[in-house]
Amino acid sequence: MNEMSTATSEDIANLDAIVSSLQAVEKTLQGVLAARDGLLAVANRLAMSIAEQGDGIEDSDLALRTVAAELATALRVSDRTVQRRMVAAEVMVERFPQVWHAQGAGLITAGHARVIVDAGAHIDDGDARAAYAARVLEFAQHESPSRVRVIAERIAQQYQSRTLDERHEDARAHRGVWVIDGPDAMSELHVYGPSVLIHGAQDRLTQMAKAIAERGEDEPTQADDPRTLAQRRFDLAMDLLLTGAPAGHDTADRLLGSISAHVAVTVPVTTLMGADGPAAELSGRAPMDLASAQALAGAASGRDRVLTHPVNGGVLCVDRYRPPESLRRRLRSRDERCRFPGCGMPARDSDLDHTRDAAFGGETSEDNLAALCRRHHVLKHQTPWHVVQHGDGLLEWTSPTGRTYVDRPPPPNTVTFIEPPF
Template identity: 60%
Template sequence: MTALMDVTVEQVATLDELVDLAQSLERSISGMMAARDGVLALAARWASDAASDADEADISYRAVAAELATALRVSDRTVQRRMAGAELLVERFPSVWAAQGAGEIAAGHARVIVDAGVRIEDPVAREEYAARVLEFARDESPNRVRPIAERIAQQYQPRSIEERHDGARQERGAWVRDHPDAMAEMHLFGPAALVHGAYDRITAMAKAHAAGPTAAASDADAERHDGDTGPQAGDAAPQGNDAANGQDPRTLAQRRFDIALDLLLTGVPAGHDTEQGLLAAIRPSVSVTIPFLTMMGLESLRIGTESVTAQPAELDGHGPIDPQTARLLAGAASGWDRVLTHPVTGTLLAVDRYRPSEYQRRHLRARDQRCRFPTCGMPARDSDLDHTHDAALGGATEVDNLGALCRRHHVLKHHAPWHVEQLGDGLVEWTSPAGRIYIDRPPPQNTVVFTEEATSTEQGQASAAPF
């Protein structure tokens, strides 16, 4: 069944008008939220100016928050948090605040930019950081901006990522928060590579358990194929008497929880494993990009008259990690991909591997990094590999006709009048049911590029410009 294929021209025009209206309202909302932040920042400044010392400033701040909270009928703690956030945005990131006020970005974009750059102390460096991230934020969703913002912020940090990670590790911990109806939630805070590795392992176990014992060994980590466009396993509980039919009625999230508690309470997934112990044999998997200088343990490298600075390693889809952890992961890996990039533009050129594997899958994972539908941030490794021009209709199985699509947007492509074309160099053009054009660009590679910089003494001198 294909949706929206029989709509009239008038209905499409109505949809286009609704999209215009939604965009206009979103810009107005962003502007109003920025205006509110301005008022809250002024209130915070007033509270500080009205106090004579630090102790009095805290009481003054609370008093002003209580005044506003009473008038707005919200908690004074909520208002105090908003005041602190607004003051941070307005005082330290004025260009970001201005962009939100103009409706160029939303509040979510502003939060992402501020969170990633909050530790940049130098005002000039902070403003340069904000300007660079805003270039992306105006065209991308907040979840896509986050890894870019964190990557750029690393270049302006006064302390190395190793120093900051060593300090942050001291804050690792676990805690529990109670909820009504005899429920509670457990939180784990620690190194990202370990946390995402653990999450990947329980996800693989949950999927393998749902697939059945025969599939657990062979299909737990298998690639999804673009011919299967049904709902993703675990997205919702199956309908009907599935328990009676031998099917697991739990959602993927529920199976994750049950298996995680099995592991924590017994050390093994005792309540879910097969007789052969196939679930316990599943190992976690994370994807890390490590620039060659970081892999070599170098902070910089001189090429001719220019010096290239090493860039932090990244946990793909999540953000930078410390080099020591990255090198340990690389050393323990059974194989790894080498991503070749253009030295000037940073564009992905090729991917090869020291152990034989499927070239195209590796190339596309490295190029796309996440789902290629605009605004989607689902990692490519968890997405389908789709033929843009259907293979059944003669589409070639080649890099320029393949792209990562998460299951949700894979289904949308096949069963709704969204049209997609590849324009070359990784650019993907989507046409919506209302006839709107959206261009999705592959995220920039975590690499070093070179630019030509003219100087008064030497024209065309090459300089390293890490992204």
């Protein structure tokens, strides 16, 4: 029996009121999001206006970074994220004003707007873009973004001045691989590239995964394999990525094939021994399971030992069974990631920067060094952003508008045996 058949007229009336209220809230929310895009677009124009007073594309990029950093630190988000949003907002507001107004009026959502703009991104003629947007908006007001995507791409083809091959060549320039960390010591590996290669790779993994299952019917050791098809695909992909040779790109002396994967792991020694305590971590990135941490520690040829204060957890010293570079290791253990507010780039992928320039008497010492990713290293030296250190790894950044932001080293992944006095 359908449970809804027992609903009273009062229940249905309440549901109807919820639906109506949710529609009103959603309409207001889309208007606010459109207003935010308008402000981001203005910020992007301001950055470009500032850049026009400089000397070329490098000044343009620095102006965008500077403005994005100002906004991002005020909003407590990544400046890379804000810069991407600024550019995307400028594209929609300037090139697709009908779409922006439709979202502001609550006729479509941000998801619809993104689909429409993405599909029409290569329509260069202004009149053609307007005609394309008008046709898609008529459909978008009554369908979900996923359905709109198919129609938008179909309509966009009728207004494109360039062939698919030409546009594909441009899109290939943006191919890449990136990681998104999730909960429960899990992460996502994203691969963006030509569809024929991505689908080909997926098909090969699927065929290999199915072959394992079929082989299991005749081989007792494989017959009780509990893994699903998706799990076997993942295991095969990791096996190929971590141990396979890059045959299509390797040199005659197999230089690329000799490169192995590296990760930096921090784990309290008591946790490593199996006692209750903080979880192991991929340094500055995400937690990891104990079994993997123990396996890596057992197989490692060398390890950094980080000694921490038993009360406040501060880094006291770092040594290694096979030295040197003790100061470099100490700072990377302290900082774990780039020290610009909101940035999560790991310290091992960042520069060690003199807060006070060595050329002006800055010491090469713990109190004058901090990890900065290349993006924020350049931002510090070539824009009005500046930073001072106040001891114990405390960095105070000042933005071009005079706002200050304090960045503290992340708490170390360690064990304390006495409760801190707070």
